[in-house]
Amino acid sequence: xxxxxxxxxxxxxIEYDENYRNTRIQRNKQExxxxxxxxxxxxxxxxxxxxxxxxxxxxxxxxIIMRQWYMSPKAFDSAKSPYLEILxxxxxxxxxxxxxxxxxxxxxxxxxxxxxxxxxxxxxQLEPVENVYIRRFWFPARLxxxxxxxxxIITIAPEEDVEPIAFFTKGGQLxxxxxxxxxxxxxxxKVLTYGTxxxxxxxxxxxxxxxxxxxAKTVKAVSKEPLDFIDIRNPxxxxxxxxxxxxxxxELDDTCFDRIKRLPSIMPQVKTLxxxxxxxxxxxxxxxxxxxxx
Numbered sequence: 001x002x003x004x005x006x007x008x009x010x011x012x013x014i015e016y017d018e019n020y021r022n023t024r025i026q027r028n029k030q031e032x033x034x035x036x037x038x039x040x041x042x043x044x045x046x047x048x049x050x051x052x053x054x055x056x057x058x059x060x061x062x063x064i065i066m067r068q069w070y071m072s073p074k075a076f077d078s079a080k081s082p083y084l085e086i087l088x089x090x091x092x093x094x095x096x097x098x099x100x101x102x103x104x105x106x107x108x109x110x111x112x113x114x115x116x117x118x119x120x121x122x123x124x125q126l127e128p129v130e131n132v133y134i135r136r137f138w139f140p141a142r143l144x145x146x147x148x149x150x151x152x153i154i155t156i157a158p159e160e161d162v163e164p165i166a167f168f169t170k171g172g173q174l175x176x177x178x179x180x181x182x183x184x185x186x187x188x189x190k191v192l193t194y195g196t197x198x199x200x201x202x203x204x205x206x207x208x209x210x211x212x213x214x215x216a217k218t219v220k221a222v223s224k225e226p227l228d229f230i231d232i233r234n235p236x237x238x239x240x241x242x243x244x245x246x247x248x249x250x251e252l253d254d255t256c257f258d259r260i261k262r263l264p265s266i267m268p269q270v271k272t273l274x275x276x277x278x279x280x281x282x283x284x285x286x287x288x289x290x291x292x293x294x
Contacts, residue, residue: 069110071141076101082140089147090183091128097145100126111141123147127175150175153213155188156201160229160241164190172206189216190229199235211252215240215260219247223263239279245270248291250283262288 075083079094086097100122107114116134123132128149135144150169157164165177167188182188191212195201216227223242231239232252240247240260247263249256259282266280266288273290281289 068139069112069141070108071106071111071143073106075106075143083142085142085144087144087146089149090185091149091152091179092126092147093179096126096179097123097147111136111138111143116143119143119145127173128169128179152182152186152188154209155182155190156195157190157192157229158194158233160192160231166201168204168209172204172209174202174204189213189227192229192231192233194233199232215252215256218257218260219263222261223267237283245277246279248279248281248283255285259283259285259288266290 071083072081075081076098078084079086079098084101086094089097101119103122104118114136116136120132120134123129123145129147130150131148133146133148135146136142137144150171150173152167152175153170154168155164156166156168164180164182167175167180167182169175189212191201193199193201212230212232215230219225219227219240219242225242225245228241228244231241236251238249238252238256240249249259262282263280270277270280270290273292276293278291278293281291
C-alpha cells in the first residue's frame, strides 16, 4: 500500500469517527429530549389526577349538602304534599295516617340518614293497619308510605237498615266505627246483633267469628243466592236472609250446617208457591217447613 492510499484510508477513518460521534451526539440529544418529555408528561398526569380528585371531592361534598336531600318542614301537613305519598289505604283515611306521622318530627337530616322506625311504629298503632313499608327517595327528598291493611270479613249492625257500627277482620280483630264505612270493594258478611242477651260481639273469640263466616259460605254454596245478612239478635233463634227470603235457622249449634244443606231440596218448592212466604223453618233436625204469611 502506497503513501497516498494510506493517507486516504486514514482520512476515511477520521471522517467515519466524526460521523459516528455526530450521530451519537444527535441520538443522545434525542433520548434526553424524549426523557424530558416523558418526565413532564408524568408530572402533568400526576397534576391532572390530583386536580380530578379535588374536583370529585368538591362534587361529592356539593351533592351531600344539596337541599334536595332534605324534606320540607311542612311535609306532613297534607297528603297531597310533594314530599309524601300514601298508597294502598282503603280503610284508614289519609288524615289518620297524617295524624300518626305528626307524632314525629319531619326529619332534619338528609333523607339517606333518616331512620323510619319511629314513623312505622306510629302508623302501626292504627288498628286496621297490619303492616307498613316506608321507602325513601331523593331529588326531591320524599317518603312513600305503603299500607297493608287487615281484611274485613264481618260487619256488625243492630238493624237491617242501619249502617254497620263495627267490623271484624280476618284473624278476629274488632275495629270500631272510626274506620267505617268500608270501601264497597270489601265483600263482608253482615251480622245483625245488639251485643246483648249473653252474646256480646265485643267478647267474641276467633272460633265464633270463623263459625259465622263458615255459615255464610255454606249458605251461599248450597243456595246459589246472595246472602243479605245473618240475624243473631236472639242468639238462640238465628235467622238468615238470602235474596230477600228469610230462613229461620234456630240455635247455631253443631247441627246448623247439616240443616243449612237441606236448602237445595226445599228451594224448588219455594219457587212454585204463589203465596207470600214468611220464612223457611230449618230449626228441626229431621224436618223442614215453609211458613206462609197469614
